[in-house]
Amino acid sequence: MNPKRLWASMLIFVGVVGALLVVNIARDEHPALGLDLEGGVSVILAPDTEDATGEDLSFVRDLVRDQLESTGIAEPDVRVEGANVIVDLPGVRDQAEALEAVSVSGIVSLRPVLTCAGGTPDEAAGQSALPTLDGGTCIVGPSDATGEVFVRKSAGVDLVQGRWVVAVDLSNTGQNQWNALATQCYNGTAACPTTQLAIVLDDVIQSAPVVQTPNFPGSVQISGSFTEDEARSLADVLNRGAFPIQMVQERVETVSPTAGQDALNAAIISGLIGVALTLVYMTVYYRRLAVVIVAGLVVWAATVYLLATYVSQATNYAFTLAGATGVIVSIGITVDTYIVLFERLRDETRQGRSLANAAPRSFDATWKTILAANFIGLMSALILFWLSVGSVKGFALYVGITTICDLIVCWFFIRPAVLLFSRSRFANNGRAATGVTAPVGVPA
Amino acid sequence: MSDTAPNPVAISPTALGRAVNGQTAIDFIGRRKWGFGASLLLIVISIASLSIQGLNLGIDFAGGVSWDVPATNGFTIDDAEDVLADNGLSTEGARLQERSSDSTEFVKVQVGDQPAEVGAELRQQFADAAGVDVDEVNVSLVSASWGAEVTESAVRALVIFVILVAIYLSFRFEWRMAVAAIVAMLHDVVVAVGIYSLFQFIVTPPTVIAFLTILGYSLYDTVVVFDRVRENEARFAAQKPPYADVLNVSMNQVLMRSLNTSISSIVPVLSLLIIGAGVFGQATLSEFALALLIGMAVGAYSSIFIAVPLLGLLKANSSAWEGRNVPPAVGEALRDMVVRGDIGSRRTRAAAATARGDDVTDESADAAEPASVGTTPDSPTAKEAQSALKHQPRPRKKKRR
Numbered sequence: 054m055n056p057k058r059l060w061a062s063m064l065i066f067v068g069v070v071g072a073l074l075v076v077n078i079a080r081d082e083h084p085a086l087g088l089d090l091e092g093g094v095s096v097i098l099a100p101d102t103e104d105a106t107g108e109d110l111s112f113v114r115d116l117v118r119d120q121l122e123s124t125g126i127a128e129p130d131v132r133v134e135g136a137n138v139i140v141d142l143p144g145v146r147d148q149a150e151a152l153e154a155v156s157v158s159g160i161v162s163l164r165p166v167l168t169c170a171g172g173t174p175d176e177a178a179g180q181s182a183l184p185t186l187d188g189g190t191c192i193v194g195p196s197d198a199t200g201e202v203f204v205r206k207s208a209g210v211d212l213v214q215g216r217w218v219v220a221v222d223l224s225n226t227g228q229n230q231w232n233a234l235a236t237q238c239y240n241g242t243a244a245c246p247t248t249q250l251a252i253v254l255d256d257v258i259q260s261a262p263v264v265q266t267p268n269f270p271g272s273v274q275i276s277g278s279f280t281e282d283e284a285r286s287l288a289d290v291l292n293r294g295a296f297p298i299q300m301v302q303e304r305v306e307t308v309s310p311t312a313g314q315d316a317l318n319a320a321i322i323s324g325l326i327g328v329a330l331t332l333v334y335m336t337v338y339y340r341r342l343a344v345v346i347v348a349g350l351v352v353w354a355a356t357v358y359l360l361a362t363y364v365s366q367a368t369n370y371a372f373t374l375a376g377a378t379g380v381i382v383s384i385g386i387t388v389d390t391y392i393v394l395f396e397r398l399r400d401e402t403r404q405g406r407s408l409a410n411a412a413p414r415s416f417d418a419t420w421k422t423i424l425a426a427n428f429i430g431l432m433s434a435l436i437l438f439w440l441s442v443g444s445v446k447g448f449a450l451y452v453g454i455t456t457i458c459d460l461i462v463c464w465f466f467i468r469p470a471v472l473l474f475s476r477s478r479f480a481n482n483g484r485a486a487t488g489v490t491a492p493v494g495v496p497a
Numbered sequence: 498m499s500d501t502a503p504n505p506v507a508i509s510p511t512a513l514g515r516a517v518n519g520q521t522a523i524d525f526i527g528r529r530k531w532g533f534g535a536s537l538l539l540i541v542i543s544i545a546s547l548s549i550q551g552l553n554l555g556i557d558f559a560g561g562v563s564w565d566v567p568a569t570n571g572f573t574i575d576d577a578e579d580v581l582a583d584n585g586l587s588t589e590g591a592r593l594q595e596r597s598s599d600s601t602e603f604v605k606v607q608v609g610d611q612p613a614e615v616g617a618e619l620r621q622q623f624a625d626a627a628g629v630d631v632d633e634v635n636v637s638l639v640s641a642s643w644g645a646e647v648t649e650s651a652v653r654a655l656v657i658f659v660i661l662v663a664i665y666l667s668f669r670f671e672w673r674m675a676v677a678a679i680v681a682m683l684h685d686v687v688v689a690v691g692i693y694s695l696f697q698f699i700v701t702p703p704t705v706i707a708f709l710t711i712l713g714y715s716l717y718d719t720v721v722v723f724d725r726v727r728e729n730e731a732r733f734a735a736q737k738p739p740y741a742d743v744l745n746v747s748m749n750q751v752l753m754r755s756l757n758t759s760i761s762s763i764v765p766v767l768s769l770l771i772i773g774a775g776v777f778g779q780a781t782l783s784e785f786a787l788a789l790l791i792g793m794a795v796g797a798y799s800s801i802f803i804a805v806p807l808l809g810l811l812k813a814n815s816s817a818w819e820g821r822n823v824p825p826a827v828g829e830a831l832r833d834m835v836v837r838g839d840i841g842s843r844r845t846r847a848a849a850a851t852a853r854g855d856d857v858t859d860e861s862a863d864a865a866e867p868a869s870v871g872t873t874p875d876s877p878t879a880k881e882a883q884s885a886l887k888h889q890p891r892p893r894k895k896k897r898r
Contacts, residue, residue: 307598375703385762393721430714433709437658
């Protein structure tokens with residue numbers, strides 16, 4: 054409660070934010086903008102078969118989106134158009150990068166291993182020689198089981214007795230297929246003399262585990278001398294599910310923003326006008342206390358900008374129009390923090406306390422309220438971020454950022470500001486000039 | 498208040514002044530039927546509208562038609578907008594992009610669900626406008642980019658969110674408050690979606706996102722109100738006032754905060770809608786702003802008129818508070834409690850009321866101690882006034898039930 058410490062808290066905080074902001078502006082960094090504001094690059098995927106059904110394409114659409122998100126490309130816009138799948142990527146600048154990001158072919162098949170000791174495959178019998186990940190070659194037999202036998206997204210890695218294993222669930226229909234193959238291999242029949250079953254992705258053998266039981270009840274555990282990374286990448290292969298059809302990258306297009314700079318400018322200008330109007334109202338209502346609000350909002354805005362810049366650079370979550378409006382909404386919630394506090398101040402002073410006495414009490418009482426209320430906002434942001442996909446995820450991120458900034462600014466800036474204000478001569482001990490206590494019978 | 502009480506607080510003569518000075522005496526609980534009634538009506542209308550005409554889904558949910566118009570002869574997005582406008586298709590919910598690859602440059606126009614003949618008809622018009630042969634304009638059907646999976650994931654996130662919020666609120670407050678807050682939130686969802694259905698506003702991903710925000714906002718608003726209720730509960734639990742009094746006093750105390758917050762939240766959004774979408778003509782902004790505006794208005798309403806009265810219903814017969822047989826304080830008696838921040842026991846309230854000459858009937862009060870009429874210093878009113886300036890009595894610890 055030492056005024057020096059309060060001043061220190063406030064000035065250090067403002068100083069740090071200001072310094073970071075100067076650094077940011079000097080380095081010309083700003084939040085990365087999303088598809089709607091900045092455009093991006095689009096990759097057109099076409100099926101290489103004639104008879105791709107709409108269902109197949111929708112399936113591919115979902116697989117592609119999942120895969121892009123798992124590789125850190127945030128908020129892609131993926132849709133089926135005619136017979137093609139169109140993938141719009143925000144924040145990607147050149148063709149090569151886009152093509153690399155959308156290298157999402159991936160037919161997973163399961164084939165019995167005949168031999169890994171050389172020899173020539175009997176192509177007529179459907180055999181082929183395929184490379185393994187470590188550079189060897191194995192001859193594998195034909196099979197019609199594909200990655201579709203696994204339940205999508207069910208694979209995970211686990212540490213069992215000090216060894217990494219990959220566990221994956223089998224789908225209802227897949228179980229019979231898998232077990233038929235497994236029985237063959239377990240018994241070492243002619244079709245599968247090595248008792249190994251190869252998991253093949255795009256004609257590269259990812260893993261060739263030895264089958265140790267003829268019957269798998271709904272799930273499979275693959276163990277081997279995996280490193281953790283190997284186990285994880287195998288799990289990824291199993292998780293991506295099988296593309297029902299092979300997709301080919303047809304062409305790359307650059308995309309202009311749909312909303313663009315005009316929309317962003319309109320959002321910023323109208324947002325600022327809205328905030329200005331709010332501040333005018335607050336000034337009429339809270340008189341001199343409004344100084345704290347204005348200063349607080351400026352500091353808050355700077356903090357949000359800094360965090361948004363940092364996060365969008367670090368995570369690929371671009372700032373979309375959705376994010377912009379999210380920030381505008383959170384202005385209301387941020388101002389509410391002040392309102393809850395100031396209303397409490399007025400209550401306390403009305404009951405006969407001096408302003409200097411009421412300020413710390415009010416802050417302590419309302420801080421709990423502010424924490425509880427903001428905690429809910431933070432919780433919704435976190436859950437949406439973890440569990441949803443696409444633009445919802447990006448939006449949740451910005452809601453989370455603004456909420457965190459609100460709490461930080463409240464504690465490091467508003468608290469000392471209000472406490473110092475309450476003791477200052479400027480506050481006049483809460484007389485009419487502050488809007489804290491209105492003179493009797495006169496609306497403040 | 499009596500003149501002998503120190504620091505007399507005069508009641509402001511104007512309604513505005515009373516509101517601003519925290520001197521309102523609105524009987525929220527007594528008027529709960531209005532709030533419940535209005536909400537019931539809204540919910541019925543919402544569900545009826547949803548089942549009859551459903552929602553007007555945008556291209557991202559329902560798919561639509563897409564034209565690729567070559568931009569070789571200087572065809573631009575503005576030209577495309579004109580073609581759409583000439584054919585009475587709204588540009589709201591439509592998506593126009595310039596796309597270019599190594600070989601071609603074209604304008605891609607996507608609009609939401611339209612009958613198949615529109616595709617062919619407009620193909621000709623786009624070709625004419627762009628000065629190219631009709632064969633050069635590709636028409637194709639567009640799938641939803643926002644697949645069922647995205648919706649599912651959002652719904653799953655919501656369900657988990659509700660469960661966690663319920664747990665959190667049950668710990669922080671109590672389960673009844675959690676129930677009331679979440680019912681109010683669900684009410685907001687139904688009504689907001691209903692309004693979208695009723696007026697056939699177009700539903701786009703931004704709309705959905707805005708609605709998700711609103712859920713958090715609705716709960717946030719309710720938590721602030723409930724926090725005050727709980728504080729008053731703790732302060733006056735020992736004196737067992739009727740629970741309706743606790744709620745009424747709390748509501749009147751946070752009324753100005755609710756109003757101010759609503760104003761400061763809604764003004765920026767209104768500005769977005771009127772200036773951003775209206776003056777600047779940015780249709781994209783209206784998609785968000787409209788959903789936010791509706792959601793905020795409904796959310797602010799429900800935290801006052803649904804969540805709190807509902808809490809009153811849930812706790813009406815709780816043994817910790819006086820039962821329903823005691824009428825809640827209204828009028829000047831309520832104002833008195835709000836102004837002094839003291840809910841007190843029945844006795845002091847009745848005494849205060851009689852002292853002021855209100856005709857509040859409270860049979861149970863006189864039986865214990867006939868209230869003295871007048872303003873003698875030892876009258877309960879004066880004593881109350883003095884005590885209001887001291888620290889409030891420490892509440893007795895409640896037994897956990």
